[in-house]
Every structure is written in structure tokens, then in C-alpha cells.
Amino acid sequence: MNEAKNGAVSEAVNAPATSVASTVIVGAGPAGIRAAQTLLAHGLRPCLLDESLRGGGQVYRRQPEHFKRSAKALYGFEAGKAESVHTTIDQLQAEIDYRPETLVWNAESRTLDTLHNGRAAQVPFKHLIVATGATDRILPVPGWTLPGVYSLGAAQIALKFQGCAIGQRVVFAGSGPLLYLVAYQYAKAGATVAAVLDSSPFSAQTRALPALLGQPSTLAKGLYYRAWLTAHGVPVHQGVHLHDIQGERRVSGVSWQQGNQRKNLVCDALAFAHALRSETQLADLLGCDFAWSALNRAWLPTRDAAGRSSVEGVYLAGDGAGIMGADAAEMAGELAALTLLGDLGYRIDRARSIELQRQLAAIQRFRQGLETAFPFPEDWAAKAPDSLIVCRCEEVSAGEIRQTVAEGHWEINRVKAMCRVGMGRCQGRMCGLAATEIVAHASGREVACVGRLRGQAPIKPLPFGVEAEQ
Amino acid sequence: MALLKRLAERDRAVLPFTLDGQPASGLQGDTLLTAVLTAEDSLRGSDFSGEPRAGFCLMGACQDCWVKLGDGRRVRACSTLLEANVCVTREPGRSL
Ligand SMILES: Cc1cc2nc3c(=O)[nH]c(=O)nc-3n(C[C@H](O)[C@@H](O)[C@H](O)COP(=O)(O)OP(=O)(O)OC[C@H]3O[C@@H](n4cnc5c(N)ncnc54)[C@H](O)[C@@H]3O)c2cc1C
Ligand code: FES
Numbered sequence: 001m002n003e004a005k006n007g008a009v010s011e012a013v014n015a016p017a018t019s020v021a022s023t024v025i026v027g028a029g030p031a032g033i034r035a036a037q038t039l040l041a042h043g044l045r046p047c048l049l050d051e052s053l054r055g056g057g058q059v060y061r062r063q064p065e066h067f068k069r070s071a072k073a074l075y076g077f078e079a080g081k082a083e084s085v086h087t088t089i090d091q092l093q094a095e096i097d098y099r100p101e102t103l104v105w106n107a108e109s110r111t112l113d114t115l116h117n118g119r120a121a122q123v124p125f126k127h128l129i130v131a132t133g134a135t136d137r138i139l140p141v142p143g144w145t146l147p148g149v150y151s152l153g154a155a156q157i158a159l160k161f162q163g164c165a166i167g168q169r170v171v172f173a174g175s176g177p178l179l180y181l182v183a184y185q186y187a188k189a190g191a192t193v194a195a196v197l198d199s200s201p202f203s204a205q206t207r208a209l210p211a212l213l214g215q216p217s218t219l220a221k222g223l224y225y226r227a228w229l230t231a232h233g234v235p236v237h238q239g240v241h242l243h244d245i246q247g248e249r250r251v252s253g254v255s256w257q258q259g260n261q262r263k264n265l266v267c268d269a270l271a272f273a274h275a276l277r278s279e280t281q282l283a284d285l286l287g288c289d290f291a292w293s294a295l296n297r298a299w300l301p302t303r304d305a306a307g308r309s310s311v312e313g314v315y316l317a318g319d320g321a322g323i324m325g326a327d328a329a330e331m332a333g334e335l336a337a338l339t340l341l342g343d344l345g346y347r348i349d350r351a352r353s354i355e356l357q358r359q360l361a362a363i364q365r366f367r368q369g370l371e372t373a374f375p376f377p378e379d380w381a382a383k384a385p386d387s388l389i390v391c392r393c394e395e396v397s398a399g400e401i402r403q404t405v406a407e408g409h410w411e412i413n414r415v416k417a418m419c420r421v422g423m424g425r426c427q428g429r430m431c432g433l434a435a436t437e438i439v440a441h442a443s444g445r446e447v448a449c450v451g452r453l454r455g456q457a458p459i460k461p462l463p464f465g466v467e468a469e470q
Numbered sequence: 471m472a473l474l475k476r477l478a479e480r481d482r483a484v485l486p487f488t489l490d491g492q493p494a495s496g497l498q499g500d501t502l503l504t505a506v507l508t509a510e511d512s513l514r515g516s517d518f519s520g521e522p523r524a525g526f527c528l529m530g531a532c533q534d535c536w537v538k539l540g541d542g543r544r545v546r547a548c549s550t551l552l553e554a555n556v557c558v559t560r561e562p563g564r565s566l
Contacts, residue, residue: 051530053551058529064499064551067479118543135531147473147512147524154528161528162504163479189477249522250473250511269473279531392526392534395518424517425533430526461533463543 023340024049024112024123026104026282027131029057030326031318033089034333035129036096042341042348047097047123049104049114055089057318058133058153059326061160062086074160076185077221081326106457107285110313118463127313127344129336130282130301131329132320136273138430139174139380139437143245145392148269155271156182165191167269171254173197173242175374176275177222183234184225193234194267197256199274200374201239211369214362218325237263241383245270275374276323277433281455283321287311292448295368296322297376298433299452305357307336308343315340328363331356380434381441390438391431393424401435402442410443412436412451425461428453473507473524488540488557496552503528503535503547506558513537513547515563523563537561 023039025032028050039046048055054062060082063069071079092098099116104123106113112123136151143149150158150166152174158164159182169192172183179198187193212219229236241257255264283301284290289310290299303309303316317336318329335356342348384390386399396419404419412435415421421435422428428435432453440447482497489506496505503525506513512522513535525535528548535547540557547558 052549063479066482067499069478135527135529145516145521145523145526147522149526151527151532154526157528158474158504159477162474162499162501163477164474164504164508165477166474168475191475191477250524392523392532393517395516426531429531460530 022124022126023047023129024125024127025129025131026050026112027057027133027318027320028052028055028089028098028100029131029133029318029329030060030085031131031133031320031329031333031336032057032129033085033092034330035131035317035337036092036098037088038334038337039341040092040095042346044341044344044346045096046129047099047125048092049099049102049112049123051101051103053101055098055100056082056086057329058135059329060085061157063161063163067163069163076188078326081330085330103460104282105459105462107282108457113457115462120462125313127315127340128286129307129315129317129333129340130286130309130320131316131318131333131336132279132282133329134276134278134319134323135429136178137176137275137277137433138272139274139377140384140388140390140392140431140434141173141242141245141272142385142388143247143251144272145389146245146247146251147249148247148251149245150269150271152176152178152182152271152273153276155269156185159185159189159191165189165269166271167251167267168192169194169267169269171195171197171265171267171270173199173240173254173256173270173272174274175199175377176273177370177374178273178275179374180222180225180229182271184228187229187232187234193229195265196229196234196236197240197242197254198236198238198374199240199242199377204375205373208369208373211365211372214369215366218366241377241379242272274376276319277429278322279320279429281427281459283309283314283316284455285457285459286314288314288316290452293322294448295371297447305360306339306353307332308339324360324363324367328360331360331363335360381437384434384438390434391421391424391428393426393431394420396421396431396435398438401438405439405442410439410445410450412439412453414451415439416453422453427456427459471511472509473511474504476508485552485554487552487555490559491557494558498552500552501548502537502545502550502552502556502558505552506537506547506560512560514561517563520563 075082288301315336317332526532538559
């Protein structure tokens with residue numbers, strides 16, 4: 001057998017009978033790619049399913065094939081890691097069953113339902129690694145449905161994947177590490193960054209320093225982006241509460257509250273988010289146990305330290321099971337694959353597995369520091385006006401959600417059934433968190449106590465007639 | 471008027487297409503979203519009030535970028551690459 005990278009012992013000792021394609025990975029981000037690589041190094045050829053055009057996931061999203069910018073221009077300090085992940089997936093392609101542009105829209109009793117090129121198919125599995133990643137965590141602001149308002153991740157994708165800025169004069173708002181990173185990337189690429197509006201107070205970042213020092217290079221990069229912005233004349237405001245985004249048919253300005261001052265700025269685009277949320281629908285449909293994570297302020301599928309979910313044969317890796325960032329995703333992917341192999345009776349490098357678990361635990365502590373530096377704005381729900389559109393699909397307002405609570409409902413799925421919040425095409429990906437915050441606040445409960453929005457198949461809308469084709 | 475601004479990768483092949491029956495053009499490697507929003511400022515009208523929308527997440531999550539193609543398919547503009555001569559129609563949504 002070929003020798004695995006990272007010193008893993010790769011002799012596949014007579015693996016128990018398991019057919020080749022019975023091991024499936026969903027998600028070709030850093031977690032899924034490292035998982036696939038590790039399985040293959042031990043002689044197991046997985047099937048790797050990913051919805052996007054090219055592997056790499058969110059953080060190392062690739063530009064279309066004939067684009068010319070260098071990895072350095074696209075990924076900055078992370079260029080080396082990005083290239084390594086890309087080279088890996090390029091090399092794996094020939095040896096595994098890699099299926100890009102393939103959405104997994106349902107999972108039931110050991111079968112995945114997929115959609116590729118408008119055609120539905122079924123992929124049976126015995127062992128599954130779910131590495132579905134994350135999307136932006138959104139706390140809506142009045143005016144957020146206007147053209148010109150995007151999530152922070154969207155602003156980054158426009159630049160990385162398409163070479164475009166979301167506007168001529170862009171404001172970046174919200175909180176989390178992506179805030180400063182994307183503002184910096186825009187300014188570097190020649191866009192006009194009108195301001196950075198950080199909801200977290202400066203004092204929070206000072207308080208977080210001791211924990212952040214656990215990962216000095218990551219901390220240094222964050223400080224660098226910030227200092228660079230200031231040095232290049234980009235105004236950075238902290239402790240900001242976004243008041244509203246103005247515009248008739250598109251963005252024309254933004255106003256915010258800072259202390260007792262109201263401020264305004266003219267801009268034609270704004271990107272915002274408050275960190276990230278895990279993409280957990282598949283784990284939900286697979287029947288995985290969920291637990292409340294105070295750190296993520298979300299219900300997450302539970303996994304043991306080695307990456308096993310509560311469902312036998314189902315493993316979880318990467319940001320889809322809790323936000324830990326790109327480096328952790330690579331480690332978690334490798335770890336989940338090693339665990340899977342070990343459970344199947346393959347001989348694995350146990351020391352490597354333990355080392356990965358140790359490193360992941362260290363990153364988890366750093367993550368705690370980030371949460372202190374960029375705290376969730378707990379007063380968001382109290383400040384959200386009744387007229388605020390929370391659910392952009394069904395156009396449900398904060399007032400309508402509060403009315404539903406006033407009628408005696410407080411369990412989030414019940415509230416959804418009553419006022420349609422989270423029932424639209426995005427399945428609550430954009431509004432679910434905000435709706436939960438409003439229900440908790442209006443009903444005087446903790447966010448952890450109003451329930452968890454259930455995933456439902458299809459987890460993303462299908463073209464008409466696809467289900468019938470089955 | 472354009473919403474998005476091109477900053478890089480401008481020397482690509484030009485692909486002609488049709489937007490709401492009018493001739494339009496984008497560049498090879500553009501998503502439909504990029505091709506439309508580098509010339510126009512919206513992609514669709516919202517389902518309940520017909521307000522202009524121009525996508526939001528660009529990662530296939532929000533579903534607020536659907537456009538209709540000449541063959542009747544509805545696709546997410548952010549995750550569909552532009553092909554030469556495709557007919558794209560923006561749907562007005564529903565006005566109350
Ligand atoms: C825009 C953006 C920028 C980010 N930038 C950074 C950064 O600079 N540094 C950092 O540390 N972290 C960043 N993150 C956080 C991010 O989550 C990374 O940590 C990293 O991408 C996580 O890797 P992953 O493999 O867990 O998931 P991802 O990279 O998100 O990959 C998941 C993959 O699964 C696929 N997928 C999901 N659901 C399905 C389905 N149902 N069917 C088929 N395929 C599916 C997706 O298409 C995607 O390719 C960013 C996140 C976003 C959204
Ligand atoms: S912009 Fe969100 S799905 Fe296309």
C-alpha cells in the first residue's frame with residue numbers, strides 16, 4: 001500500500017468486507033479533502049460529493065480555471081495552505097469517485113439523495129463523513145434586503161471567485177475575524193472601503209488577548225489586517241450598533257449608533273455578518289443527536305473527540321459540526337478518516353490520531369478567545385424594530401414573530417408553522433438564528449430553550465419534477 | 471446601473487447573452503449573477519412584494535438569486551456559469 005502523508009501507517013491489513021463506494025464523504029472543503037486523502041492512503045477509495053464547481057470549500061474557494069491571479073493574490077498568508085489543498089484534490093480526482101456539482105438533498109437510512117445536472121440519483125453508503133462546512137451568521141438590519149447588501153462571505157466570494165467588488169464604495173459591518181480580513185482584501189484589491197463597523201467594543205478584544213495568544217500567528221494576522229486598514233486611512237469604528245441601511249431600489253447609505261451618537265455614511269454597498277453558522281441539515285436528517293453549544297450559540301450535532309457522531313458509521317468533520325476555522329477543518333477531516341478506518345479494522349497511526357485531537361483541543365481554546373474578542377451582540381433582539389424583515393424569503397417581520405409569541409407560541413418549529421418564518425426556500429439558513437433570538441427575547445426564555453429548527457428534505461430547493469423522476 | 475464593479479481578470483473572452491429579451495454580454499467565467507449585476511442592479515423581484523433583490527450570500531444558501539433560463543429552468547444565478555447565447559429572464563416576483 002502507498003505510504004500516507006503525515007507519517008500515518010498506511011498498511012491496510014485485510015480490511016473487513018466493505019465495498020469500494022460504500023464510504024462516502026459529503027463536502028470537498030479542507031475537511032472533506034483531507035478525509036478523502038487519508039482514506040485513500042489506507043487503500044479505501046471514497047466517493048466525494050460536493051455541490052460546488054471546484055473543490056476547495058469556502059476558505060480556499062477556487063477561481064474559474066482560466067483566471068490568472070496568483071494564489072498569493074487570492075489567499076494572501078494562506079496561499080501555501082490553499083495550494084496544498086488544491087493540489088491534493090487535483091491528485092485525488094483520478095483515484096477516487098469525486099463528483100463535483102452534486103448536491104446532497106436528502107439522507108435517509110444509509111442512502112443519500114443527490115442532484116447533478118438536473119438529474120436525481122441515490123448513493124448508498126455504509127460509512128459517511130459529513131463535512132458540510134458553514135455559511136455566514138446573519139443578524140438582519142433594516143434595509144438588508146436591498147440590492148447592494150451582501151453577507152461578508154458573499155463579498156469575499158465576489159472578489160475571490162469573480163474578481164469583482166460588491167460596489168464602488170463599500171462598508172463592512174458586523175463582527176468576527178472575517179470582518180477585518182475581507183475589508184483588508186477589498187482595500188488591497190483596489191476597492192474603496194468607506195468604513196469598517198465592528199459591533200464588538202475595543203475592550204472585548206483587549207480582554208480576549210490572553211486566550212488569543214495561544215495561537216500567536218493567527219492573532220498576529222488579525223492584528224495586521226486591522227493595523228493595515230488604519231494605516232491606509234480606512235475608518236474603523238468599534239462598539240457599533242447598525243441602525244439601518246438606506247436606499248430606494250438599492251443601497252445609498254448606512255446609519256449606526258455608537259454610544260449615544262447616531263452617525264451616517266454614504267455608500268453603495270454594504271457587507272455584514274456576525275461570524276459563521278454550521279451547515280447541519282444533513283446531520284439532522286441522518287438522525288444525529290444534537291446538543292446546545294454555548295460557544296457557538298447554536299444546536300450542533302454531537303461528536304466525540306475522534307469525530308464519531310451518535311449514529312454508527314456517521315462521522316462529522318470541519319465547521320459543519322461547530323466553527324473552528326480552516327486549519328482545524330483539515331485536522332478534523334484527517335482525524336475522522338483515521339477514526340473511521342480504525343473502526344473498520346484498518347491499522348492506523350494511533351499516535352497521529354491522538355496528536356490531532358490534542359491540536360484540535362488547543363484550537364478550541366483559541367476559539368473561546370475569539371468569542372470573547374467578538375462577542376455575540378446579545379441585545380440585538382431587544383433592539384430589532386417590529387418593521388424589520390427577518391425572513392427574506394417569506395418576508396416575515398420581527399413584529400409578526402412577536403405577535404406569534406404573544407399568542408402563546410415559543411417553540412421555534414411551532415412559531416415557524418404559525419407565521420412562516422424560516423419556511424421559505426433558504427430553510428432558515430439566513431433567518432433561523434435571528435428568529436430564534438427574537439422568540440427567546442419576546443418569550444423571556446434563554447435562546448437554548450426555544451428549540452431547534454428542524455432540517456427538512458429537500459434541504460435545498462429542487463427543480464420541478466425531480467422528485468417524481470425517482 | 472451596475473451593482474458590481476470588476477476589479478481584476480478583465481481580459482477574458484466576451485460572451486453574448488440575452489437579458490429580458492435584450493442583447494447583453496458578460497465574460498467567460500462569470501456567473502450569471504456577475505454577468506447581470508455588472509450591468510444591472512437587480513436579479514429578481516421578491517416573492518411577496520416584488521421588491522428588487524440581487525442575491526445575498528453568493529454561496530448557494532439564501533436562494534435569493536433565482537433567474538429563469540430560455541429552456542424554462544430556474545437556476546441560482548450565483549452558482550451557474552454564464553454560457554454564450556443563453557437567454558436569462560428576471561422574474562418580477564409578486565406585488566401585493
Ligand atoms: C466565505 C467564507 C470565508 C471563510 N474564510 C475563512 C478564513 O479565511 N479562515 C478560516 O479559518 N476560516 C474561514 N472560513 C470558515 C470556513 O468554514 C473554513 O474554516 C473552512 O472552509 C471550513 O472547512 P470545511 O471543510 O469544514 O467546510 P467548507 O470549506 O465550507 O466546505 C464544505 C463543502 O461542503 C459542500 N456542501 C455542503 N453541503 C452540501 C450538500 N448538502 N451537498 C453537497 N455538498 C455540500 C460545500 O459546497 C462546500 O464545498 C470562511 C467561511 C466562509 C463561508
Ligand atoms: S446569492 Fe444566495 S443562493 Fe445565490
